[in-house]
Amino acid sequence: MSLVRRLTQLNMSVMAASMILVFTLTTILLWFVVRDRHAETAQLNLAQLSHNIVPMLVFDDVDTAERELALVGAQKDVLFIALRKNNKSVFSEYSAPSFIPPAEIYQQNIEQPNIVYSGVKMMLYHPVTFKGQVEGDLIMVIDLTNMLYWFVRLILMLAILIGVLFTVSALLLSQVQRTALRPLLSLSELAQKVSKEHDFQLRAKVVRNDEIGILTRSFNELLKRVDISQAELRQQLEQEQLQGLQLKQMVKTDPLTNLPNRLALNAMLKEITKESSESTPLSCLMFIDLDNFKFVNDNFGHDAGDETLIEVGNRIGAIIRSDDLLCRLGGDEFALLLPNIESTDNAERLAERIVTSINRPIVIKDTIMPIGISIGLAYTPLDTCSPMELLNCADDAMYEAKRAGKNNFQVYNKKASA
Numbered sequence: 515m516s517l518v519r520r521l522t523q524l525n526m527s528v529m530a531a532s533m534i535l536v537f538t539l540t541t542i543l544l545w546f547v548v549r550d551r552h553a554e555t556a557q558l559n560l561a562q563l564s565h566n567i568v569p570m571l572v573f574d575d576v577d578t579a580e581r582e583l584a585l586v587g588a589q590k591d592v593l594f595i596a597l598r599k600n601n602k603s604v605f606s607e608y609s610a611p612s613f614i615p616p617a618e619i620y621q622q623n624i625e626q627p628n629i630v631y632s633g634v635k636m637m638l639y640h641p642v643t644f645k646g647q648v649e650g651d652l653i654m655v656i657d658l659t660n661m662l663y664w665f666v667r668l669i670l671m672l673a674i675l676i677g678v679l680f681t682v683s684a685l686l687l688s689q690v691q692r693t694a695l696r697p698l699l700s701l702s703e704l705a706q707k708v709s710k711e712h713d714f715q716l717r718a719k720v721v722r723n724d725e726i727g728i729l730t731r732s733f734n735e736l737l738k739r740v741d742i743s744q745a746e747l748r749q750q751l752e753q754e755q756l757q758g759l760q761l762k763q764m765v766k767t768d769p770l771t772n773l774p775n776r777l778a779l780n781a782m783l784k785e786i787t788k789e790s791s792e793s794t795p796l797s798c799l800m801f802i803d804l805d806n807f808k809f810v811n812d813n814f815g816h817d818a819g820d821e822t823l824i825e826v827g828n829r830i831g832a833i834i835r836s837d838d839l840l841c842r843l844g845g846d847e848f849a850l851l852l853p854n855i856e857s858t859d860n861a862e863r864l865a866e867r868i869v870t871s872i873n874r875p876i877v878i879k880d881t882i883m884p885i886g887i888s889i890g891l892a893y894t895p896l897d898t899c900s901p902m903e904l905l906n907c908a909d910d911a912m913y914e915a916k917r918a919g920k921n922n923f924q925v926y927n928k929k930a931s932a
Contacts, residue, residue: 519688521691522684522687522688522691525687526680526683526684526687529680529683530680533676533680537672537673537676541669544665544669545665548661548665549631549636549658549661552636552656552658552661553629553636553638556636556638556654556656557627557629557638557640559586560627560638560640560652560654561627561640563582563586563652564640564641564642564643564652566582567579567582567583567597567642567652568642568643568644568649570582570606571597571599571605571642571644571649571650572644572649576605576606579597579605579606580606580608583595583596583597583606583607583608584608586608586654587608587609587610590660591656591657591658591659591660591661592608592610592654592655592656592657593609593610593612593613593635593655593656593657594607594608594609594610594613594615594619594653594654594655595607595608595652595653595654595655596608596615596620596652596653597642597650597651597652598620598650598651598652598653599649599650600648600649600650602620604620605650613655615655619637619653619655620653622639622653624639624640624641624651624653625641625648626641627639627640627641634657634658634659634662635655635656635657635658636655636656636658637653637654637655637656638652638653638654638655638656639651639652639653640652640654698726700718700719700721701718701726701729701730701733704716704718704733705733708737712744715737715741716737717734717737718730718733718734720734765777766778766781768841768842770820770823770824770842771823771824771827771842773827773831773840773841773842773848774839774840774841774842775841775842775843775844776841776843776844776849778839778841779839779841779843779849779851780901782839782851782853783799783851783901783904783905784901786851786853786894786901787894787895787899787900787901787904794895795853795854796854796855796856796857796858796893796894796895796896797851797852797853797854797855797893797894798851798852798855798858798861798891798892798893798894799849799850799851799852799891799892799893799894799904799905799907799908800849800850800851800852800861800865800868800889800890800891800908800923801847801849801889801890801892801905801908801909801911801912802830802847802848802849802850802868802887802888802889802912803846803847803848803887803888803889803912803916804822804823804826804846804872804885804886804887804888805885805886805887805888805916805920805921806884806885806886807819807822807845807846807885809884810822810883810884810885814878814879814881814883818878818879818881818883821878822876822878822883822885823842823846825876825878826848826872826876826885826887827840827842827848829868829871829872829874830848830850830868830871830872832871833864833867833868833871834850834852834864835852837853837854838850838851838852838853839851839853849905849908850868852864858891858893858896858925861891861893862891862923862925865889865891865923866923868887868889868923869887869889869921869922869923872885872886872887873886873887873921886920886921887921888912888915888916888920888921888922888923889911889912889915889922889923889924890907890908890909890910890911890912890913890914890915890923890924890925890926891908891911891923891924891925891926892904892907892908892910892911892925892926893926897926897928907926908926910926911924911925911926911927912924914926914927
């Protein structure tokens with residue numbers, strides 16, 4: 515966080531806390547003022563109604579009293595109004611359709627004007643007197659919901675105004691502080707850029723010869739030394755990385771065919787069997803062995819044998835998926851790992867295609883190499899979930915293909931192996 519932002523946040527936090535406190539107290543005070551003002555107006559209206567309705571109560575004119583109460587009840591916020599006699603019996607009353615007067619509204623002993631608040635409702639009580647004698651009382655219930663909505667809108671407008679003023683103040687305060695701390699900000703921005711881009715050739719501009727200028731020159735000298743050290747370290751790491759990649763490639767690659775070797779197969783087998791134990795996807799391992807390869811080496815030479823192995827790897831590699839792993843295990847042995855296959859039929863059709871592909875004439879130095887191919891198939895998790903057992907199962911199936919006349923494929927059979 516920048517120094518300007520930190521200072522601005524600290525200042526604005528104090529300002530915001532003060533404004534929120536003032537706003538909250540003002541809102542509470544204003545609500546009570548508005549509510550009490552509304553209550554005073556309602557009490558005056560009720561007092562006037564008490565003066566107007568006393569003849570109707572004295573002369574027992576119920577019809578006129580009901581019309582007078584209905585006229586008052588037609589006002590927007592009036593929910594209920596009742597006129598009672600001295601004996602607390604209801605002489606006349608008006609109630610809005612949506613309002614049911616509770617029983618406790620009649621339990622007040624009215625000797626002087628009184629106001630009771632209940633949620634968003636205000637209940638007013640006023641005695642009705644004639645020549646100094648109390649003849650009865652008036653009860654009025656007013657809904658404060660509309661006044662509350664008006665008050666909320668007023669508060670929202672006030673909050674928006676305060677928010678705008680707060681934002682403008684924050685911008686002005688940030689600009690003033692940024693101007694005062696511009697040299698430090700430039701140095702901070704350069705440090706962030708160097709950290710992000712790792713470009714230690716950048717330099718800060720010395721704008722004045724004070725403490726900040728001394729700090730800037732020291733920072734530039736530090737960048738210069740780091741740049742030299744980084745260049746030397748980068749060159750050394752590149753050399754070591756290149757050597758490591760070459761060594762890693764050599765360790766897991768067959769030098770003759772450039773196919774992955776047994777180490778790469780073992781690593782992939784561990785991943786496949788681990789996944790198999792968790793989510794049981796179907797995978798297949800083919801153990802491949804060339805038929806009559808010793809005859810090729812003995813009669814046509816090892817060079818012809820090597821070229822034959824390369825051609826076999828190229829032919830198989832041309833018909834498998836990009837996710838499949840073809841490895842040379844050594845000599846004339848290959849392994850083909852098929853992860854996540856849909857069914858065993860897919861693997862067996864591929865094995866048949868491989869046999870057909872290798873049976874096409876392999877011509878080395880104008881001579882057809884008399885070789886065939888035997889393939890053994892094993893599945894995980896159907897046959898086993900162990901990497902070594904899976905390899906042994908595929909090897910057993912390959913020997914079954916040899917015993918079946920060579921130049922074919924066989925699927926591992928637990929009963930036959932037992």
